[in-house]
Amino acid sequence: MRLLKKLENAERPLLGPNVKALQFWGLLLPKYRLKRYFYLTMHFLVTLFTFTECVDVYFVKSDMNLLLNNLKITMLATVSVCKVNTFLYWQKRWTDIIAYVTRADLNQRNTKDEKKLALIKKFTLYCRKITYLYWFLMYTTVVIVVAQPIFKYAFSKNYRDNVRMGTETYLQVVSSWVPFDKNTIIGYIAASIYQTYAAIYGGGWITSFDTNAMVTMVFFKAELELLRIDSGNIFGNIGRPVDKSIVLRRLKNCHRRHLDLVKYAQLFDACLSPIMLLYMFVCSVMLCVTAYQITIETNPMQRFFTTEFLVFGVAQLFIYCWHSNDVLIASEELMKGPYESTWWSHTEHRKDLYILISQFKKSIVFSAGPFAKLTVATFISILKGAYSYYTLLSQSQMK
Template identity: 75%
Template sequence: MLALLDRLEDPKRPLLGPNVKALKFWGLLLPKNLALKYFYLLMHVLVTIFTATEYVDVWFVKNDLNLLLNNLKITMLATMSVIKVTTFLTWQKHWQGIIDYVTRADLAQRVTTDETKNDLLAKYTSYCRKITYSYWSLMYTTVVIVMFQPVFKYFLSSSYRENVKMGTESYLQVVSSWLPFNKNTIPGHLAASAIQSYAAIYGGGWITSFDSNAMVIMVFFRTELELLKIDCANIFGSNDAQVSDGVAFKRLVECYKRHVELVKYSKLFDSCLSPIMLLYMFVCSVMLCVTAYQITSETSAMQRFLTTEYLVFGVAQLFIYCWHSNDVLYASLQLSQGPYESTWWMRHVSHRKNLFLLTGQFGKTIVFSAGPFTKLTVATFISILKGAYSYYTLLSKSQIKD
């Protein structure tokens, strides 16, 4: 396993190595080779068409609430995957620019001899690996559960097995979708399971590569803000080792330029991510509501466990985004303390004026959003959970009345 993880590393991209390789493997970063490029585009089109068939299937299961809810929670997640890939391909140049900036800025900081900065870089690089591999593991655990759920139910539920044999109940599908053949025969069910499993695996690859890349970029912005704060505190050197006016001015200008570039690419990143996060919030609210309802209404312990794992994945998806965006916000708010931690009082008034201009630049807060309506923070995450619980309560009461 360690050897496999080592192969994912890239010396040219010490922070984003595994994430960029995942983006290339799943075809989000299209290769220059035309044949391979069109192959990936074909795969994207096929999965998009499959997602459309999930919406078609809604019409056939609309009279069965359990099948309808199961369809909705999978279909909405698949829709998010398609939108992520579509926007990533549409804004390919923007995403490539962001990735190149992150790599360039990260490499520039890794040449430092400052132990504090090196420790910070090592800490966050290790954290990025943990969050990436943990998220991949959670996602593919969910994919495996979705794929083998029909098998688990067939062998663990005797009543379901007898009903299927008698023809009073249909085979449980991997993913609820419409297909142009009878899925209730053994050959039809096996063929449908193969197609649906392919879509689940490929969709899972889309989600893991896109989300983990976005999360690591958020961690980079937080790290860069903290490193910039350290550099601002050292603009004039220390009390015992003051630097010359020329060196101090050069450091001040460098800090200013770094923050201008940081703000520029954070806005570009937010413009690419914000529309997706707005839809994400709506999708997660519905998905969490539906999954919570299924857990309470399900009688099988195994089915409850499988559905609970899906709920954990849904909560984790949104929470990780909100948590890291929240970290970036607070790191940005604390950045202005950096210049005041320097020995500014020992310098000429002209340096103090320049420092005042620098703190004015730092007043541009970096925060990510979900459309034009809300900021992506932990408070927003809690509000979404409250909304999902409200929808769940409403759905539960409506079923009791029925």
């Protein structure tokens, strides 16, 4: 609990742990030149390692099991590299998004409205839950990937005997190419150290980027729901109407907030959309490959490890689609806000209210390139596609 409290930041009550994770793993580059070069070097080494994974595909193409293991890890690593490189390239965009989320969140926390405060508390607690649960799931996956060779050597006598006789090679942490013989003890240890470093650092990349993006999506939903409450209170209550000057100020405030919301949602989508397009394709193949490995794997321990990897892959895509779907629903229901006010008793503001409603008609939804929207329906379509690929792969292996 003390560690979790240290992650909090009073200046960023919503994004505190997420921004600290981005800073710790070097996605938000520090101002100091030495630290900046240090993180850029770390990024380069992991990017180089991902390239060696791709090269290794050529050398293991004759072994179906090794090829599938390589593909599922390499494709996930490729997405991670793209996430980080785009984040670094669009650093200014991402810092603007983070600054907007922090600024808008702090403005809403200054309210005295108990209903809004309860909603803000609810969303903040939810953001902490998905952040810490996602970190736990990712780091569990990393530990399993790193420990898998040790477990197999410790609990499989046949594997130990085969390695000693030279009929089977050492199981790698992550399949990758190295410019030396990794089947010797020294070569294997050296390759394992580099592979472990890449797995741990790559896991940090994924958790910091994904949880920041997910919490930002939750913020957009929260801001839409808070905006609906405020637009419903433009004219006050039936028994307690407000002055015309206050009405005009509230109308302008709601209009400005929605303009900012649409602007930064589009900016966020521009940064995330190319990554999600790549990830949708990668996830389809990864889920297919992992599901196939579960069916052909005979070792219970190996099957458990593969199943955990499958759960992580499904959860990663599902969380994105689920939260994007929530934002879409909240933006479509925002129009109800002005109609929930006492608009009928203020006919002189009918034109202003109509302009506000027209502004609220703009739907906010995140996409995966120009081809698909990130929704639950899209997630189901991806699962259907992955199952189709799995069936095709299974039938081709049976022939």
